[in-house]
Amino acid sequence: MTQTNLVEQFVTQVIAASDNAELDRIYLTNQVLALVGDEARSVVTTSTVLIDLKDELVAAAVKNGHCGSTFNEQDILGAQLMNLLVPRPSIVNRQFWQTYQEKPEQAIADFYQLSKTSDYIKTRAIAKNIYFVTPSDYGDLEITINLSKPEKDPRAIAAAKKVKATGYPLCQLCMENEGYLGRDNYPARSNHRIIRFKIDDEEWGFQYSPYAYFNEHCIFLSSKHEGMKISEKTFTRLLNIIEQFPGYFAGSNADLPIVGGSILTHEHYQGGRHNFAMMKAKITTKLNFKGFADVEAGIVKWPMSVIRLRSQNKKQLVALANKILQAWRQYSDEQVGVRAFTGETPHHTITPIACTHGDQLELNLVLRDNQTSSKYPDGVFHPHQDVQHIKKENIGLIEVMGLAILPPRLKSEMQEVRKFLLGDKNKIAAMHLPWAEQIAAQNKITAANVDAVLQSELGKVFAKVLADAGVFKQTQVGQAAFMRFIKSVLN
Template identity: 55%
Template structure:
């Protein structure tokens, strides 16, 4: 094992130098940092790097095995995650170096700059590519075009030891949340993820400093997060649209969108101002405009109702200021709009219900912005939300419908991997442990040519279409479109 770990040390340092992450002058410094982390006092002489060099993350099992065997760490999920990040932090340049390199490349080509940062974030195992590869993905040909579905298996399982220890540990609120700048380089604890290998690119936006980072458990290509340097709540307001258009102006090859800012229809982290983006075209992007309309106050902007199960107004213009003003006008009008014939009520006393999920991207010189109308009201019939997945589909998806799902990519819970395997056994007439909540749905699945897997995936896809239809404030029916047009007329 000692010979093996010494070869891993040699290879990791060689990878760092070859990739440009470690300056050759710093090689001995980094070598001694790695020895200190492993509690090793020396390194054998005459070691030569492997040829070809492995991926850096492929060396992690060797480091972990050595650390566990020698008592440096315990064999727990949490300790191994923290230790892995510390190993990769030695490979990872400091924040100042990362930012200097990023902006040097950006001056030549913005896409090459994000390519470099994305490669670093994968090479140093911050983006958990091996975990992401475990996700189960498939498509569904819906009435609105192709929908994409993922059973998310990439998030790490909870460590029982860490859970038990956390209950006995006094809570420390540092960093304040998982999107704060203070996460950069943070070692991690029993209750906060390891981030020693995490780096954030700073960029200016409208007089503020913002951060660009990638998602560790990416749901799509180059899934990134744009975050405010100040820990403050999310809001959908004029500044939101200015920021979205400012981001796609600086990073024209990326889309960017914001979760809605109200519970039920909002994202998982409403306490920190941030947006999600990436280099990806979603099903909603490809959806056509069903009906165009004009607003006299905004002649520079084209508008249209999108053919999509959720209620989407698409705006396009080369003038981002005009687009911002139009978006604010629609937002303000929607905030106070009610139509009880289709269950849309703007306020319950002082509690607001209407908001928007906005998404921006570039199409050549044009700025394109999709405004998805949202309402988070509940009722006795629908206590989880009138425009939320209804109870008859919650056996598949009961979580909030956030930005990513809005655009046609379902993020389904990991429990479905095992539950759908039991559905397949049930349909095949084999012994099974089918969950009661799936039984009625499973009885309605039609299997062709004995292809149980395809039949189940199609049935799950049909449920996701229904989920989006449930979340749409205006249904794609004659009545729903008439109500949608009434709102458009109010503009």
Template identity: 45%
Template sequence: MIDIYYEIRNLVDYAVRKGLIEEEDRIYATNAVLEVLGEDSYIKCEKESVDEPVEDILGRIRTWAVENNKVENDANEFLDLLDTRIMGVFIARPSVFRKEFNRHYKQSPKKATEFYYDFAKNANYIRQQRVAKDIRWTYDTPYGPLDMTINLSKPEKDPRAIALASRGVVEGQEKYPKCLLCKENEGYAGRIDHPARQNHRIVPLALNNEEWYMQYSPYVYYNEHCIVFKGSHDPMKITRETIQRLLDFVALFPHYMIGSNADLPIVGGSILTHDHFQGGNYDFAMGKAKEYDEITVQGSGIEMVKLHWPMSVIRLKSDSIEKLVEASGKIIRQWKDYSDENVKVRSHTGEEEHNTITPIVRFRDGQYEVDHILRNNRKDEDHPSGIFHSHEKYHHIKRENIGLIECLGLAVLPSRLRNEMSDLKEKLIVHDLEGIYADETLNKHGDFAKRILEENQSIDSTNALDILYQEIGKVFMNVLENCGVFKKDEDGEKAFQKCFEVMYECIKA
């Protein structure tokens, strides 16, 4: 039997302990939680509260809400709307929060982001217990170790919630907020098809003299995974101005890296309708990749190198933001029209453009770095999903767009793989290849499993899952190589060098 009054007391104690509210706010906060829960009385509990994760407290309140018909049903969507509304009780208004952020920033940018990240976790905007469920491992490659994750923190949609999602929707009416990235999400109560954000706060930034905002991702894929988005709902577009904004951000937060997804379908991210970046306090594998063919661009003071990486990357380095913006703008314009039919790189098909870049920016060893990951989204009969995209034989593991996080060497793999790999393991242990091909869910992994059995005759219950995860790592490495416009063979390296020299002359001009 859940004592809801004790749980409310426990939650208010948590909020005081984490600095979300002051002790003198206790009665006010208690009454506000009662209002959210539809209760009009309160019995003070003498039992001492327990210092425990907020998700444990909220979990019991969620159970009580279901048992007492405070929500429509026990679908995760309804319960998330409820517990976010509850946490909103303890969250300072944006003006107060931003003053506190700025107070920390005066001490140092790092102090400010540490405060902000802790706030996002304490407010349960980042649901840490869900994030902790993600499966993580590394895979060693000739390019360095890749970070692998099966993402389990983003809950799957409940069919009951999906059925109700269109309730009250007027045809032709513009959605509010327009998307998950819009500034209007701050404090929004949410609905079945849109998450509640009462515990969400954003930080205004001036990038390229424009209105931008920073927030953290609720599904953090790496340490301090932040999202930086434009104040207006404008589509993604990679231009010289993109580089200016990225460098302006790193100048504000030099301990963070930041990058942008590309702006074209197939090679772009999942949201192309709202210009945004992703960054954070994390050293990605690509950032540690070996540099080669370093050259200083005559008269500019810019160092230019290639990276030993599955994808084709040109890195520029300088202590001058202005020079890097100018040089990067030239590379973007040059690459937009660059073709090399010998390696299937074609810039346009009629009016349709195919070339773009995924830019990554960081500050390291006293210099700014801009990585230009060359992208092309052209398709042909052999590769209808994209010539420089995950090839069909790897779609059983990863068929989604390869965005900037994957480009950097962190695989974000679909949650379905957890159960599929668990079931596949059981059949591999008994060498039941026929059963794998006959299974409606597992048959897409058939050729993958066949190769594993051929190469691992001693596979058993003690090593099968490790072998599977290492093989998934190999697939991800191959996917990144698929996405590289210049391949890691003799012809590819020659073509890359030719492109590199063209870019050098372009910058020098």
């Protein structure tokens, strides 16, 4: 393999992957040396892959003392190096919207490619995730064990405690993250860019998720740091987004704790180019709402409680979605433990998802209830204790649609369960033992089928997780209760 100078090769690849020209070579070289130290001039490489070259430069900077040894310090330097190939925000936006005028999908594809090339989307880290599909009564569920996000370095945690809080950026979804250097307790964003767009008269931003869970996983964020709120405006915005970004779905986490997402302090939605199991699920019961003749409606065959609305009439679609939201906010049914309030504390909200279906606009409205009780202190409509050995975290937008995001601990824990099932020496965790014994009793386990059986059983657990989060259960009693709510909306 041919050896070349590391700095020269990195600059060559930056020029090839960006709008930089050969005339910029000396300038780019000096920018690199300013970041990694003049000592890097003597380092050689056999690589021609841009991200690999970046990593080698970071390693050289660590070796010569220009960069610290923690992940955060190295990530900050890596983002600065990759920022050399990313145009300024004004140029990125100008190029996006110039292309958009003729070819909207090409503009989106170009921005997606830029976000990957610049290592803002962590493609190599994402590739570490464990992913498989498993059949269920509700269609093929997707399972991921999330290994892409780096584990927190104890040294970085210690250093972060010493960092004085600045309040800037206010959160990781604020516009101020664009180009932000990062620090011990905050991610590197030097190579981050945001596309600005309008929803009515409001300024919004479009960016990709650094640690994507599905194809073209993106985020639409408000320019204002205001808390999330599901309202009539939410439905209008989501439909506006899918019209502006063809081929994408857009959805919102719920706006209450337990049933909401991880960040409730900043209004934002998620989207991407992916067809989830819930979107493919069929209608079990058709519904007709008086005064909304232009809207097709129905209850979806799904473990959570979903009402699907379709129409070409956006105004009617939004109006009916809002009517259902307002009814659900106030609705209680003691027969099935559904309560809108405890005192003045509200429990009911909706997780809405917008997409297109042929020439129709579609809204899927997932009913959510965030009650707790002495029996279910983590949440009545939340993963119950019998499945928390696999999944205890909140069920947010992505999981609602049928893609499980399971914690990284499961990679090693499932290896021990696998050994147990095969009768090998193991260190199975006590919390997994009853589940593993049940699997062993119900299946004839061999070396040839153990992985398939384990994946199938994880899928069953995820289906149970979704059922736990479902307000109206998939039983005669539950579905009768669902229809009582529908009738309350009709009234």
